[in-house]
Amino acid sequence: MRHTPRLAAVVLVAAALLAAPGPAAAQPPPTEPVEWVEVFSPDGTIERVEVPERTEPRTARITAAPPTVVALQRTGPSDRRFDLVFVGDGYTAAELGAFRNHVAGKWAHMITVEPFRSYKDSFNVWMVNVVSPESGVDHDPYRGVSRDTALGMGFWCANMQRLLCVNERAARSYAAYAPEADQVIALANSTTYGGAGGGVATASGGNPQSGWIAVHELGHSVGGLGDEYDYPYDRYSGPEPSAPNISVYSSSQMSAYRLKWYAYLGRPTPDGGVIGTYAGAHQYRTGIHRPSQDSLMRTLGRPFNSVGLDIMIAAIRARTGT
Numbered sequence: 441m442r443h444t445p446r447l448a449a450v451v452l453v454a455a456a457l458l459a460a461p462g463p464a465a466a467q468p469p470p471t472e473p474v475e476w477v478e479v480f481s482p483d484g485t486i487e488r489v490e491v492p493e494r495t496e497p498r499t500a501r502i503t504a505a506p507p508t509v510v511a512l513q514r515t516g517p518s519d520r521r522f523d524l525v526f527v528g529d530g531y532t533a534a535e536l537g538a539f540r541n542h543v544a545g546k547w548a549h550m551i552t553v554e555p556f557r558s559y560k561d562s563f564n565v566w567m568v569n570v571v572s573p574e575s576g577v578d579h580d581p582y583r584g585v586s587r588d589t590a591l592g593m594g595f596w597c598a599n600m601q602r603l604l605c606v607n608e609r610a611a612r613s614y615a616a617y618a619p620e621a622d623q624v625i626a627l628a629n630s631t632t633y634g635g636a637g638g639g640v641a642t643a644s645g646g647n648p649q650s651g652w653i654a655v656h657e658l659g660h661s662v663g664g665l666g667d668e669y670d671y672p673y674d675r676y677s678g679p680e681p682s683a684p685n686i687s688v689y690s691s692s693q694m695s696a697y698r699l700k701w702y703a704y705l706g707r708p709t710p711d712g713g714v715i716g717t718y719a720g721a722h723q724y725r726t727g728i729h730r731p732s733q734d735s736l737m738r739t740l741g742r743p744f745n746s747v748g749l750d751i752m753i754a755a756i757r758a759r760t761g762t
Contacts, residue, residue: 478637478667479603480653484740486637487671488723491598491605509617512543512565518620520760522662524654525566525621527614528645529591529606530577530629536569542627542645543567549651553736554710554743555752556655562760566618577604577628590614593628593642604634604642611640623661625654652740659737659744663752668730668738670720676727685737685748686721687729701731701747710743711735 479487515521526546528539543565551560574587578594583601587594590610597605606626615624627645628634635643635653637660643650659665666683680688687700694702694717704715709732717729721738730738732745744752756762 475638477603477605478656479600480635480637480650480656480740481602482633482649484652484742486656486667486669486738486740488667488669489598489600489603489672491603507571507614507617508569509619510540510567510569512540512547512567513560514564515561516564516760518564521562521564522622522756522759523564523566523618523620524658525568525615525618525624526627527568527570527591527611527624528627528629529570529593530572530575530587530589531570531645532573532575533571535575535629536571538629539569539627539645540567542629545648546625546627546643546645546651546654549648550655550658553655555749555756556658559753559756559760562756562762564620566621568614568617570614572629575629577630580628580630580632591626593626595630595632595634597636602634604628604636604644606636606640606642608638608640615640623654623658625657652736656736656740659748659752663748663755665737665748665751666722668721668732668735669723670725671723673724674726676722676724681722681728683722684751685731685745687717688727689717689729691717704731704747707746709735709746710749711745715746 476488476490479489526543531539547565550556570590572589576587578587579585579596583596592607595604597603611626615621624640626640626642630644631646632644633647633649635650637657641654641657643653666686689699691705694700707715709715711732711734713733715731718733719726721728721730731747734742735745736742
């Protein structure tokens with residue numbers, strides 16, 4: 441799997457567009473080894489929770505035979521494209537056709553959303569055909585169901601119904617069979633809504649609504665965008681975050697010192713209203729701002745706001761040279 445200076449490049453591009461951000465803000469230190477994952481609700485709301493590292497419904501099964509890798513779309517060399525790699529769990533050998541249909545459905549949905557609609561040829565899309573001994577995933581269709589699968593996926597992770605966890609080490613091991621990977625997305629063979637955001641994004645393969653999860657996660661991995669929702673903390677008192685779409689500065693401070701998205705203030709935005717400095721972002725309710733009232737980085741089903749959209753476009757153009 442590739443480890444490139446992509447995010448650093450994105451930050452530089454964002455800085456040229458908006459302003460040079462400060463150092464990243466630290467989260468409160470955990471009292472035990474944990475990892476932070478995003479949980480997505482059917483109504484589109486997002487929250488970030490901590491789960492024990494690593495909370496996994498089952499131990500993954502690593503098969504001896506290497507999986508086959510199929511390109512759903514290949515438009516150019518990986519060093520000039522963003523590579524999305526889909527791995528599946530709970531798909532038997534007889535169900536690999538369903539896995540392909542689920543991946544195709546997710547990609548078809550993604551390219552209805554800007555900037556992926558206009559820049560769909562800037563992406564390579566890979567499918568890694570991982571074969572599981574049993575069909576389905578743990579705790580689906582109800583809690584207590586156990587499946588023997590390749591990636592150990594399951595609902596009710598950390599006692600949360602919609603949180604769909606995966607053995608990330610296994611998922612990355614299979615994703616490494618693809619030529620490159622900028623974002624790994626693990627699909628569960630399920631029609632139940634659910635997913636998770638993190639190093640490896642997860643989603644229900646057979647649930648159309650869960651496709652928004654992958655789009656949100658690409659906001660992080662492609663554009664380096666920060667989250668614009670305000671759960672679970674109260675007041676932020678740290679330094680200026682590095683993400684180009686969140687800031688401690690007010691509109692007047694941005695205008696006076698030409699900071700972050702100062703050039704966008706007062707302009708209309710695709711997600712509704714105008715660009716300003718709205719309270720709540722970076723998982724904090726106050727003390728930090730987002731550019732718009734309700735963009736995709738805050739609520740699934742919404743478009744990117746104009747600040748995030750231009751940052752995403754700049755990142756794509758920087759990679760592809762367009």
